[in-house]
Amino acid sequence: MEEYRILVLYRSKHGSTKRYAEWIADALDADICSAENRTYKDWSSRLKTYDMLIYGGNINGQGINGLENFRAAMRKEHVNRPVTYFCVGSYPAYESTVQTHLEMNFVGEDDLSKINLFYFRGRLDYLGLNFLEKRLMGGLFKAIEKKYPEDRTEVENELLEAYYDDVDWSKKEYIDPLVDHVKSFMTEEQLADLEPRAAANIAEREKQEAAEAEAWEAEMERRKALHQKNLEADEAAMLKRMSKKRRQRYLEMKAAKAALEQSEEDLRILEGEDVPEAAGDPADLPDEAPADSPADAPEDFDEDLPEEEPDEYAEFREFE
Numbered sequence: 001m002e003e004y005r006i007l008v009l010y011r012s013k014h015g016s017t018k019r020y021a022e023w024i025a026d027a028l029d030a031d032i033c034s035a036e037n038r039t040y041k042d043w044s045s046r047l048k049t050y051d052m053l054i055y056g057g058n059i060n061g062q063g064i065n066g067l068e069n070f071r072a073a074m075r076k077e078h079v080n081r082p083v084t085y086f087c088v089g090s091y092p093a094y095e096s097t098v099q100t101h102l103e104m105n106f107v108g109e110d111d112l113s114k115i116n117l118f119y120f121r122g123r124l125d126y127l128g129l130n131f132l133e134k135r136l137m138g139g140l141f142k143a144i145e146k147k148y149p150e151d152r153t154e155v156e157n158e159l160l161e162a163y164y165d166d167v168d169w170s171k172k173e174y175i176d177p178l179v180d181h182v183k184s185f186m187t188e189e190q191l192a193d194l195e196p197r198a199a200a201n202i203a204e205r206e207k208q209e210a211a212e213a214e215a216w217e218a219e220m221e222r223r224k225a226l227h228q229k230n231l232e233a234d235e236a237a238m239l240k241r242m243s244k245k246r247r248q249r250y251l252e253m254k255a256a257k258a259a260l261e262q263s264e265e266d267l268r269i270l271e272g273e274d275v276p277e278a279a280g281d282p283a284d285l286p287d288e289a290p291a292d293s294p295a296d297a298p299e300d301f302d303e304d305l306p307e308e309e310p311d312e313y314a315e316f317r318e319f320e
Helices: 016-028 040-049 067-076 095-105 131-145 154-161 172-183 188-241 244-273 314-319
Strands: 006-011 031-034 052-060 083-089 117-121 123-125 166-168
Touching (some): 006 040, 016 052, 016 172, 040 067, 052 067, 083 095, 083 172, 095 117, 117 172, 131 154, 188 244
Parallel strands (some): 006 031, 083 117
Antiparallel strands (some): 123 166
16 A cells, blocks of 8 residues: 655744644644745755645735745646645634635635635734734734723734733644545545554644643743833833823823723623523523613613713823
8 A cells, every 4th residue: 555645844933833734744644844944955856755735834914924935846846736725823714814815825826716725723922923023913902902892803802812921722623624635635545544643643742742831831921021021111211201290190090090990800700790600591581671771771871971981091102
């Protein structure tokens, strides 16, 4: 029986794409190779020796990192092999997300339905970003923060949780559709031969990841402590440049903002205690709205309310 040979090539900027590439390679017992900082001569000559090629890259803007170089190598070497693509980003894997990346990265293709592209959600490590990336993400976070909580989307709330923190949305089961797609090219004998080798690879990877997780937690604590220290130093420098009167007003507003946030948190906890344990069961829901609910309010209930809450912190926005 001839072995079905697979090569996984990837380019990863912050580690999520590499992680998915390793999971895929383990599940398919494939060779794996980073395409980072490599010329065509380093790996393009090997492409013809494989039955299936898998290429993955992180999302850089709307582009898939390194994809053009890979496709150029395919054309240069006249490689006629089935190719499966994957990309990794911080947004959920909506169907529209996949379609957008297909249209942006495979311009000129007559039939995009023939392109096998899979999208995986990865890790967003704000403290691991470079200066320019932090500026771009910081602008996005500030725009989200200015929205009222009830006006934010689920994705915006998830992104806000990643501000100054590390949030990992990676899941190994996300690769299952891609793995099943590749396996559809194999014979039953090849699949039977693959199973024990893949199981051994996965078991070994789990041991390695368990050790890496402990080291990563320690690294994140170190980063957070350093970041907090830098924030405090920046604030101290800012206060030093202020006049005495302006400094006093700033500190008062900061204390008021902290008290308001604590009050909102306390209110959320109290409201949570009033929710029935099985809130999804219609039997636990009240038959009628409470007497003091907005449903019983007069039609002009909000007539005298301001259209928009005044921004009491506008004076200090320039220091954020």
